Amino acid sequence: MFVSDCLNVNELGHLTIGGRDTVELAQTFGTPVYVMDEQQIRKSCESYRESINKYYGGQGLVAYASKAFCCKAICKMIDEEGLGLDVVSIGELYTAQSVNFPPEKIFFHGNNKTVQELLAALEYEVGHIVVDNLTELEILNQLAISQNKKANIMFRIKPGIDAHTHDFVRTGQIDSKFGLALETGEAMQAVKAAVGMSHINLKGLHCHIGSQIFDIEPFQHAAQVMLGFMAEIKAQTGLELSELNLGGGFGIKYLPEHDPVEYDRYMMLVSQTVKTTCQEKGLKTPFIIIEPGRSIVGPAGITLYTVGSVKEIPGIRTYVSVDGGMGDNPRYILYQSEYEALIANKAGQPKTRTVTIAGKCCESGDLLGENMPIQEVAPGDILAVLATGAYNYSMSSNYNRISKPAVVMIKDQQARTVVKRETLEDIVRNDLL
Numbered sequence: 085m086f087v088s089d090c091l092n093v094n095e096l097g098h099l100t101i102g103g104r105d106t107v108e109l110a111q112t113f114g115t116p117v118y119v120m121d122e123q124q125i126r127k128s129c130e131s132y133r134e135s136i137n138k139y140y141g142g143q144g145l146v147a148y149a150s151k152a153f154c155c156k157a158i159c160k161m162i163d164e165e166g167l168g169l170d171v172v173s174i175g176e177l178y179t180a181q182s183v184n185f186p187p188e189k190i191f192f193h194g195n196n197k198t199v200q201e202l203l204a205a206l207e208y209e210v211g212h213i214v215v216d217n218l219t220e221l222e223i224l225n226q227l228a229i230s231q232n233k234k235a236n237i238m239f240r241i242k243p244g245i246d247a248h249t250h251d252f253v254r255t256g257q258i259d260s261k262f263g264l265a266l267e268t269g270e271a272m273q274a275v276k277a278a279v280g281m282s283h284i285n286l287k288g289l290h291c292h293i294g295s296q297i298f299d300i301e302p303f304q305h306a307a308q309v310m311l312g313f314m315a316e317i318k319a320q321t322g323l324e325l326s327e328l329n330l331g332g333g334f335g336i337k338y339l340p341e342h343d344p345v346e347y348d349r350y351m352m353l354v355s356q357t358v359k360t361t362c363q364e365k366g367l368k369t370p371f372i373i374i375e376p377g378r379s380i381v382g383p384a385g386i387t388l389y390t391v392g393s394v395k396e397i398p399g400i401r402t403y404v405s406v407d408g409g410m411g412d413n414p415r416y417i418l419y420q421s422e423y424e425a426l427i428a429n430k431a432g433q434p435k436t437r438t439v440t441i442a443g444k445c446c447e448s449g450d451l452l453g454e455n456m457p458i459q460e461v462a463p464g465d466i467l468a469v470l471a472t473g474a475y476n477y478s479m480s481s482n483y484n485r486i487s488k489p490a491v492v493m494i495k496d497q498q499a500r501t502v503v504k505r506e507t508l509e510d511i512v513r514n515d516l517l
């Protein structure tokens with residue numbers, strides 16, 4: 085009925101998440117508020133885990149891309165589910181460390197890691213630093229020498245794949261700020277440099293072709309290209325790399341008509357490609373890592389707002405203004421992202437209106453969506469935007485000095501706050517006179 089399994093409508097005609105009435109949650113926790121269903125997150129982890137085991141027989145790991153939603157509670161949950169963790173900054177690493185996330189299952193990414201970040205990664209002994217470029221490689225080797233440690237690395241490679249998704253979330257093509265290109269020879273140059281470095285242990289390669297992708301072919305194609313490069317490395321250096329990280333990017337259902345690929349089907353088809361390509365190229369099947377972010381947490385979250393004004397502009401449009409906006413969800417302004425929205429206290433009623441949902445920031449582009457079908461709407465109604473579990477809280481800002489909402493997690497119908505709502509005191513916390 086809805087884009088996520090954790091959502092339903094109760095006897096009062098109210099939207100529920102994880103069995104809890106969202107209107108009640110809005111009253112208890114205030115709005116705007118992010119609400120997430122723990123069971124749905126754990127179910128996604130389990131499906132990924134089962135399917136990687138099924139197709140790679142224990143020779144695979146799912147690492148959750150924490151940029152999608154990072155806080156202590158999710159890092160702990162991911163650890164409990166036996167997944168690895170992708171971090172992309174010292175802040176994400178620090179969050180993981182604060183819940184004692186096993187360092188060997190952490191992948192440290194970033195196209196411009198600072199010395200402070202590289203040192204932190206070495207100090208915590210993260211399992212893999214995903215090196216983006218030659219400058220970083222040289223700095224890391226020097227830092228590792230100074231710390232008397234050996235850095236386990238992978239190289240971020242641009243496989244030259246053009247995934248069909250928004251320009252801002254495509255990362256596999258040659259014109260990308262991320263990683264080393266194959267075509268120019270810089271990737272091979274980096275591999276050869278790493279092989280000669282005393283404190284670098286090159287374990288494998290990494291690629292990530294983009295985000296919110298619905299087709300399987302680009303992932304298969306990327307796997308072929310990466311394995312082709314592994315074979316080339318073997319031919320030129322004699323080194324057979326033992327690990328391949330194929331990144332994340334699996335699309336989710338934001339609108340009822342979206343039809344994302346099932347994880348199991350993705351895993352089956354990509355694993356077939358991996359195995360046949362390895363046979364063709366005379367390689368052993370490497371240990372495979374994948375890094376989903378959005379698909380683990382996205383469908384598990386919603387955002388609840390209170391409707392303020394409803395402004396009808398005859399013949400033009402109706403603006404429904406809510407008490408949040410681009411500060412808690414900048415995705416419309418960044419990618420014209422589409423969401424399903426509804427009036428939580430009238431969820432059982434048909435959608436009879438088509439409106440523009442506006443935020444409260446001093447910015448005309450501060451919209452959550454245009455041409456959105458919703459129920460009859462009036463000031464004081466609770467508006468729910470669905471599938472906001474990924475890249476909403478993690479991309480939120482304090483623009484206009486608006487406090488960030490709380491994140492509430494539902495488990496066994498119990499609601500607990502996992503990130504507190506910011507207070508006004510938090511807003512001025514770092515100000516000095």
Ligand SMILES: Cc1ncc(COP(=O)(O)O)c(C=O)c1O
Pocket residue numbers: 149152170193292294295296331332333334375376377378379
């Ligand atoms: C390196 C890397 N891995 C994994 C991800 C997770 O992608 P997604 O949330 O689309 O699964 C991203 C983000 O696009 C990324 O940059």
Ligand SMILES: N[C@@H](CCCC[NH3+])C(=O)O
Pocket residue numbers: 151253295296415419474475479
């Ligand atoms: N933040 C983006 C995706 C980028 C993923 C990180 N490489 C989104 O909301 O869709």
